Amino acid sequence: MPSSSSSDMDNIPSTPGKFKMDKSHYRRWHHIPLAKLTFYTFVFLGLILVFFFKSPSSTSSSSSSSSYPSSLSSSDLSRRSLKTNSWGGPAWEKRVRSSARIRSRNGISVLVTGAAGFVGTHVSMALKRRGDGVLGLDNFNDYYDPSLKRARQSLLERTGIYIVEGDINDDVLLKKLFEIIPFTHVMHLAAQAGVRYAMENPSSYVHSNIAGFVNLLEICKNANPQPAIVWASSSSVYGLNTKVPFSEKDRTDQPASLYAATKKAGEEIAHTYNHIYGLSLTGLRFFTVYGPWGRPDMAYFFFTRDILKGKPIPIFEAANHGTVARDFTYIDDIVKGCLGALDTAEKSTGSGGKKRGPAQLRVFNLGNTSPVPVSDLVGILERLLKVKAKRMVMKLPRNGDVQFTHANISFARREFGYKPTTDLQTGLKKFVRWYVSYYGSGKKSDQ
Numbered sequence: 001m002p003s004s005s006s007s008d009m010d011n012i013p014s015t016p017g018k019f020k021m022d023k024s025h026y027r028r029w030h031h032i033p034l035a036k037l038t039f040y041t042f043v044f045l046g047l048i049l050v051f052f053f054k055s056p057s058s059t060s061s062s063s064s065s066s067s068y069p070s071s072l073s074s075s076d077l078s079r080r081s082l083k084t085n086s087w088g089g090p091a092w093e094k095r096v097r098s099s100a101r102i103r104s105r106n107g108i109s110v111l112v113t114g115a116a117g118f119v120g121t122h123v124s125m126a127l128k129r130r131g132d133g134v135l136g137l138d139n140f141n142d143y144y145d146p147s148l149k150r151a152r153q154s155l156l157e158r159t160g161i162y163i164v165e166g167d168i169n170d171d172v173l174l175k176k177l178f179e180i181i182p183f184t185h186v187m188h189l190a191a192q193a194g195v196r197y198a199m200e201n202p203s204s205y206v207h208s209n210i211a212g213f214v215n216l217l218e219i220c221k222n223a224n225p226q227p228a229i230v231w232a233s234s235s236s237v238y239g240l241n242t243k244v245p246f247s248e249k250d251r252t253d254q255p256a257s258l259y260a261a262t263k264k265a266g267e268e269i270a271h272t273y274n275h276i277y278g279l280s281l282t283g284l285r286f287f288t289v290y291g292p293w294g295r296p297d298m299a300y301f302f303f304t305r306d307i308l309k310g311k312p313i314p315i316f317e318a319a320n321h322g323t324v325a326r327d328f329t330y331i332d333d334i335v336k337g338c339l340g341a342l343d344t345a346e347k348s349t350g351s352g353g354k355k356r357g358p359a360q361l362r363v364f365n366l367g368n369t370s371p372v373p374v375s376d377l378v379g380i381l382e383r384l385l386k387v388k389a390k391r392m393v394m395k396l397p398r399n400g401d402v403q404f405t406h407a408n409i410s411f412a413r414r415e416f417g418y419k420p421t422t423d424l425q426t427g428l429k430k431f432v433r434w435y436v437s438y439y440g441s442g443k444k445s446d447q
């Protein structure tokens, strides 16, 4: 979906005047006899109808082999990620049920969106390990190499977790999933990530992070029982905030990227659904999550690849040689935070799409509280890889990245004992070990 940049929106001319009907054309219509005009109108309408029913964009993931009606609301944008999907039927439902079955006393049943993603995979495994029911949902889009997502999917399948292939914008599919499983929780991690890619493909951020989120919330609010929702916001909502460490109460009204703006919008939308429908909602502001099975678009990941290949790596520097630093947070610590948030989430209070009482609304920082300069990150990678990096020091571009991030995590510590335990050195060692075993240490990584 992110790569399908030729959306309807992109085709709208920047000069609205182009849409105005040419005056001479307009006048000519008056000379056509009424009968002829009526005839052509019918032909035209007929063509539109035929096109509508044949058009692949008017069908959703359920198009090919399922017997369920397809969603007409799924937009053109989702076509790419939905076109090969199929769902439905008794065998499919059996897989869904088996995956979501709770196997421990007091276990929960969780729908994990973005389950083939980095955090989604780790959270799904952790839930499954302790006996919770887990069903994954992922559209396997090609924002980054989908083969990595497929490999994570195999990992999950080996532990009995099924990932339904579909988009969070597909309301028919989501409704069906809630019909089959009365999920107690939704762990919503599906999103369009990346700060700089937002300039290339802005609509994919709106599609996933706003439209998709709203669609999911609509389904959740109508579900009976309503699930509690824990979802991924982002540390990027702090934007140009300079007060450190970042605390949940700090201002978040100066996002520095469209990505950050859509995550911030998500936090406001969460407030609305909590307020109107009694949905229990917990947003987690992740701080630069890294580790095995990570995202290839993140610096620590492609630095590793490029250092091994002998390719120069860009190291950003702020104005006046200012250090760029990140509060790198190891995936296992993030997973503990996610589980802590799920376990302390109170039940939603609404039913039948109506609010019955006030419900829980929370936002937590999940960071490491120990920012590390990016140049130190490169130093650690050099030692672990035993290869000298070709450093290319560059000015930090003003296109979304902020100079530093630093989380105040005292709120998450107080609420569910969140306490990160992995420093960058230790975490990167585990990442590099995984990287080398997955891609090899040489040219194989170039794929």
Ligand SMILES: *[C@@H]1O[C@H](CO)[C@@H](O)[C@H](O)[C@H]1NC(C)=O
Pocket: 244, 245, 247, 408, 409, 410, 411
């Ligand atoms: C962190 O946030 C808490 C409130 O959640 C505040 O009491 C504390 O002073 C903050 N710590 C720092 C170092 O700013």
